[in-house]
Amino acid sequence: MFEALIHGLYLALSWKAFSLMMLTIPIGLTLGILPGVGGKVGLAILIPFCYGMPPEVGFAFLLGMHAVVHTGSPIPAILFNTPDGPAAATCVDGYPMAQKGEAGRAMGAALAASGVGGVVGAICMALTIPVVKPVVLAFGPPEFFTMTLVGLTFVAVMASESLIKGLMAGGMGMIISFVGMDPQTGVVRFAFNQLYLFDGINIVNVVIGIFAIAEVIDLGIQEAGAIAHTRPEDVKGAGVWQGIKDTFIHWKLTVRASVIGSIIGMVPGLGGDAASWICYGHAVQSSKTPERFGKGAVEGVLAPEAANNSKEGGGLIPTLAFGIPAGSGMAVLLGAFMVLGLVPGQEMLTKHLDVVFSMVWVLAFANVIGVLISLAFVGQLAKISFIKTSIIIPLILSFALLGSYLATSNFGDIFVTLAMGGVGYGMKAFKFPRGSFVLGMVLGKLSENYLHLSMNLYGTKFLLRPITLLLIAIVITSIVYQIIRKRKMVTR
Amino acid sequence: MRTKKGFCFAIIVALFLSLVTTLNAANPDFDYYKGKTITYIVATKPGGGYDVYGRLISKYLQKYIPGSLVIVKNVAGAGHIIGANETYMAKPDGRTIGTYNTGLIYAQLVGLQGIRFDLAKYRYIGKANSEHRVLLVSINSPYKSIKDLIESKEPIKMASSGVGTAAYNETIIVAAGLGANLKPIPGYSGREGEMGMMRGEVTGTIGSYAGLIGFIKAKECRILLQIANRKHKDMPDVPLAKELNLSDKGRKFMAIVAGNGDLGRLTAAPPNTQPGRLEALREAYKKALNDPALLKDAEKMMVDIDPAFGDEVEEMMKEVMHQPEENVTMLRSVIKVEQ
Numbered sequence: 031m032f033e034a035l036i037h038g039l040y041l042a043l044s045w046k047a048f049s050l051m052m053l054t055i056p057i058g059l060t061l062g063i064l065p066g067v068g069g070k071v072g073l074a075i076l077i078p079f080c081y082g083m084p085p086e087v088g089f090a091f092l093l094g095m096h097a098v099v100h101t102g103s104p105i106p107a108i109l110f111n112t113p114d115g116p117a118a119a120t121c122v123d124g125y126p127m128a129q130k131g132e133a134g135r136a137m138g139a140a141l142a143a144s145g146v147g148g149v150v151g152a153i154c155m156a157l158t159i160p161v162v163k164p165v166v167l168a169f170g171p172p173e174f175f176t177m178t179l180v181g182l183t184f185v186a187v188m189a190s191e192s193l194i195k196g197l198m199a200g201g202m203g204m205i206i207s208f209v210g211m212d213p214q215t216g217v218v219r220f221a222f223n224q225l226y227l228f229d230g231i232n233i234v235n236v237v238i239g240i241f242a243i244a245e246v247i248d249l250g251i252q253e254a255g256a257i258a259h260t261r262p263e264d265v266k267g268a269g270v271w272q273g274i275k276d277t278f279i280h281w282k283l284t285v286r287a288s289v290i291g292s293i294i295g296m297v298p299g300l301g302g303d304a305a306s307w308i309c310y311g312h313a314v315q316s317s318k319t320p321e322r323f324g325k326g327a328v329e330g331v332l333a334p335e336a337a338n339n340s341k342e343g344g345g346l347i348p349t350l351a352f353g354i355p356a357g358s359g360m361a362v363l364l365g366a367f368m369v370l371g372l373v374p375g376q377e378m379l380t381k382h383l384d385v386v387f388s389m390v391w392v393l394a395f396a397n398v399i400g401v402l403i404s405l406a407f408v409g410q411l412a413k414i415s416f417i418k419t420s421i422i423i424p425l426i427l428s429f430a431l432l433g434s435y436l437a438t439s440n441f442g443d444i445f446v447t448l449a450m451g452g453v454g455y456g457m458k459a460f461k462f463p464r465g466s467f468v469l470g471m472v473l474g475k476l477s478e479n480y481l482h483l484s485m486n487l488y489g490t491k492f493l494l495r496p497i498t499l500l501l502i503a504i505v506i507t508s509i510v511y512q513i514i515r516k517r518k519m520v521t522r
Numbered sequence: 523m524r525t526k527k528g529f530c531f532a533i534i535v536a537l538f539l540s541l542v543t544t545l546n547a548a549n550p551d552f553d554y555y556k557g558k559t560i561t562y563i564v565a566t567k568p569g570g571g572y573d574v575y576g577r578l579i580s581k582y583l584q585k586y587i588p589g590s591l592v593i594v595k596n597v598a599g600a601g602h603i604i605g606a607n608e609t610y611m612a613k614p615d616g617r618t619i620g621t622y623n624t625g626l627i628y629a630q631l632v633g634l635q636g637i638r639f640d641l642a643k644y645r646y647i648g649k650a651n652s653e654h655r656v657l658l659v660s661i662n663s664p665y666k667s668i669k670d671l672i673e674s675k676e677p678i679k680m681a682s683s684g685v686g687t688a689a690y691n692e693t694i695i696v697a698a699g700l701g702a703n704l705k706p707i708p709g710y711s712g713r714e715g716e717m718g719m720m721r722g723e724v725t726g727t728i729g730s731y732a733g734l735i736g737f738i739k740a741k742e743c744r745i746l747l748q749i750a751n752r753k754h755k756d757m758p759d760v761p762l763a764k765e766l767n768l769s770d771k772g773r774k775f776m777a778i779v780a781g782n783g784d785l786g787r788l789t790a791a792p793p794n795t796q797p798g799r800l801e802a803l804r805e806a807y808k809k810a811l812n813d814p815a816l817l818k819d820a821e822k823m824m825v826d827i828d829p830a831f832g833d834e835v836e837e838m839m840k841e842v843m844h845q846p847e848e849n850v851t852m853l854r855s856v857i858k859v860e861q
Contacts, residue, residue: 211601
């Protein structure tokens, strides 16, 4: 196996592979910056160019792009509160940091965390290869269900102001997730006879609406000014370099988030959005001063960004080992692998182990290089948060609506986004935590489906499985811990 | 005088003959397509099987319609219904064609909400493959033959996608056809069913051979039955559904599933598409699917090509759609969907 590791490095550094990777990294960064576009479009465009390439070159080409999509995505989230799906968690603290004039710091932290996350994800991928089959097979619908429960406890964690409001927001989010066809009964729920709603409401539209559009409304209402409420000269320690330092100051959190992100990415069943929100929730819960979150705490940027990148490394594992894509981006990548002539499965992990390791190396390099490239121009981008709102608002609006239309290329998207913008503004005004809403939406339908599957397969006995029991213990501990903490904070 | 009369007569006959031939044979109107764009609607998101076939075919269609540009437009949603609707309702000027899941047959037969098409009324350009359906079980399961399965008293859990999808409907129809105690477990999407089989939480699944090929080649399963009209070259020893000793009703059910399988990867044009342009599309499609370069590309992408063209496909579709009333009632009773 060690030879495969070295041979993989050799393949990744080969002239052709490396130069193609350098070519596609900027493409990935750009696609990541445009909300709603994302990696799948990039892959779909690049795949036809792969015909005829030897596998390791083809992978460097595709993975170079894929690895850095999530590196660029925090930029619009921090600057304009306009995220793509998984980067939404970064908005919650990233945008308030921009409002405080600390956009540079936020972006520096996000990028450095992305880099660390990507590398850790690649390492996790390499480490789990020998044990992949038993590990991935140990997680079935009961475990997926309890993992969603763990995630759902964070709905309450993120409700710093009022627990009731948090639970209400989370509940509303879950209801929105139930729109569409229910796989258990074939009944279409809440679609009001609109074919567009048969497939449910797309998370990208919700997230862009509830964060970006709501923010545009707010900016429009406030007195003329800029996103940042301070003058650039007044902010100390606001720069990109400070952000990078933050990542290493909080290195334990960054690494923990990366590992959690990797694990969630590895288990096909939760999806990418869950990873960043769960890590965000973990950051809040593990902090000694949780009340800072939502107002511009740098840890609220570090954790989700690390998870966002590490989950890609995790997600490659079931994709390569079983041909089971962990997410729709992976599904397109899987198609690409077939085009390049590699069949996922036992063969990949035995005969072609060096190619698998070359992918690990490419992931690691691409992440680091992507971060370095971004750092070069991000300092300039931070100045955007000081531009007048009269210029910024139309830009954000067009950017956001374009991003949401690209989600499913259906005009229904625009309506949903605008409607959610109204909802988001209302939530902001009445202090309902938007993070809880989004988390409820991400996990709602998923938890319902897994609950039904678990009951159909095992009856109530599913609760007695070992990993399930462990996860339930985590849920209970988490809830108890939060109650105790809230009591302590009240008495303080 | 005689020559003049004969001459006139000859001219009249010639005019008559040419009139007759132009009315009967639609001449392929390739000139129309010079400098025009043809939109090929794929009823799924980019990246899946339909998308792969769509892009492959569009590349070669363009080759055989000189001057044209064929672009793929992904119109996903509602289990292919939105894409199929859009294809059906497009202007019949020969500039829109589409592909969608043949499983919409069940959706149309039971009258699912939102359907605006009639599968029998599309003008079909061709089909690219036969989707062999197979029934397989995990390699760790105790069932060694289809007979074992049918005779089992225990309910056998079969992984399936959501209720109302074509795969779910086929699982129920096959179970009814075989008279076997198969219990579909809905809610598995994509390849999660295969993982479920590896975990041992479900015993088997019914799906397309091509879709399950990774799993089959990894020798993680045992194929007990193939549901098609003729045996797949890779499966000479697996029994065909029609070889089994089934009831009359059972045979009919299996025939419906096999028939649908034959009509895989359809390419359709809206009803009343201009005949000359339809003919051009059909001719180009036929040449494309016989092009050795396309076959080579298909092999690289690991997709099978088993084509049928034009009128033949229309006949096959009409036969499947015009089921006798009793069959439709039988199907409806088995696929109970709430509206």
